[in-house]
Amino acid sequence: GAGVSQSPSNKVTEKGKDVELRCDPISGHTALYWYRQSLGQGLEFLIYFQGNSAPDKSGLPSDRFSAERTGGSVSTLTIQRTQQEDSAVYLCASSSGATNTGELFFGEGSRLTVL
């Protein structure tokens, strides 16, 4: 697609429920990133995919968080047994994977509210 697409744009859920957030990167981009943006906290790195593998998942805050990427394209971030502290905007970004550009292209984010 023309840009990075994320869905849903807004999700309200009850504490303890599971949620899935989807990211469709720019066509041809091999690298994909998930960040979390909380109020006053900036952007927190969660996980990085190169193709379908995740060489860096160091930012996942707990084992309730997982992510996968299939076909070198779409990625899903899953949060199990959601907690109120999971409320944030989850941003996905993609890049061409070339090591000399560094530019990430961001989607508009999925705002998660856990009641």
Place this chain on the structure above:
Amino acid sequence: AQSVTQPDIHITVSEGASLELRCNYSYGATPYLFWYVQSPGQGLQLLLKYFSGDTLVQGIKGFEAEFKRSQSSFNLRKPSVHWSDAAEYFCAVGPQGGNKLTFGTGTQLKVEL
């Protein structure tokens, strides 16, 4: 570990005034440096980036930034701010040869008419 500090959480300037947003980084080698802007309800958009060479880099929308190695800084500047520049600005640092970026906490810019 790499880190980025944006000491100003909020800044208010009058339209037409000059602007400087501060960014300090901590990194063991020469980093890649970036400024992104996030308008309300929008994703982040790249304003400019520094990889090497000339330490004064020009970006979109009339923004520029200067890399000062001795001060570990990469401050963003604009000579004359427009009302449409009101947004949140993020400084980021990344490793050479890599793409994982570490972001600062952002500076919210308000422009008074």
